[in-house]
Amino acid sequence: MSIINRFELYKIKRELKRSGREFTFYRKEKNEFGEPVDEYSEILTITGIYHEHTAHMFDTYIIPTGEENGVYRTEKMPQIFCLTEDVLGAPDENGMRHYVLNVGDFVNFNGHMAKLTGLKDVMEWNIATDLSFEEVDYGSSSGVQKR
Numbered sequence: 583m584s585i586i587n588r589f590e591l592y593k594i595k596r597e598l599k600r601s602g603r604e605f606t607f608y609r610k611e612k613n614e615f616g617e618p619v620d621e622y623s624e625i626l627t628i629t630g631i632y633h634e635h636t637a638h639m640f641d642t643y644i645i646p647t648g649e650e651n652g653v654y655r656t657e658k659m660p661q662i663f664c665l666t667e668d669v670l671g672a673p674d675e676n677g678m679r680h681y682v683l684n685v686g687d688f689v690n691f692n693g694h695m696a697k698l699t700g701l702k703d704v705m706e707w708n709i710a711t712d713l714s715f716e717e718v719d720y721g722s723s724s725g726v727q728k729r
Contacts, residue, residue: 591709594665602629605662607698608688626682630664630713632691660696662689662713666703669711689715 583591608622636658670679687698696715704710 587707587709590707591665594710598629598631598665602631602664604628605630605632605689607683608690609684609686610688622688625687626669628662628664628668630662630668633661633663634658635661635714660691660715660717662715663704664711664713666708666711669701669713683713688718691715691717694718 604627606627607625609625610618611621611623613619669681669683671682673679681701683698683701685698685700688695689698690696695718697718698713699716700714702712702714704712
């Protein structure tokens, strides 16, 4: 790791220590047939910084939509900025480390669940990762599950 990357890692760790909070991830358990059931198991707890992203027409990625050409409102997408090392598992037999989290895992944001939709290695430096989510709609006007 170069000295520039080490300095960036130091700055990220410092900010996570100052402003980060813990997030716990859950995965739906499966029955004997491999079908998901309504029970969750805890997968991982990380320290990260919550932020939101709104896609703009000048962004360099494509968001597939079912809309016709025209003007439409894009929603803010919740994200967590964290250290890449916190979401990687132990090395496999080839020495490679893979993400512990899977698309479809859940996290609790202030009393409501959000589903993981993607993981992006920021700058491809293997230092920081942005986790993207979509909020789970329970059919209420606020999107928050009733207890």
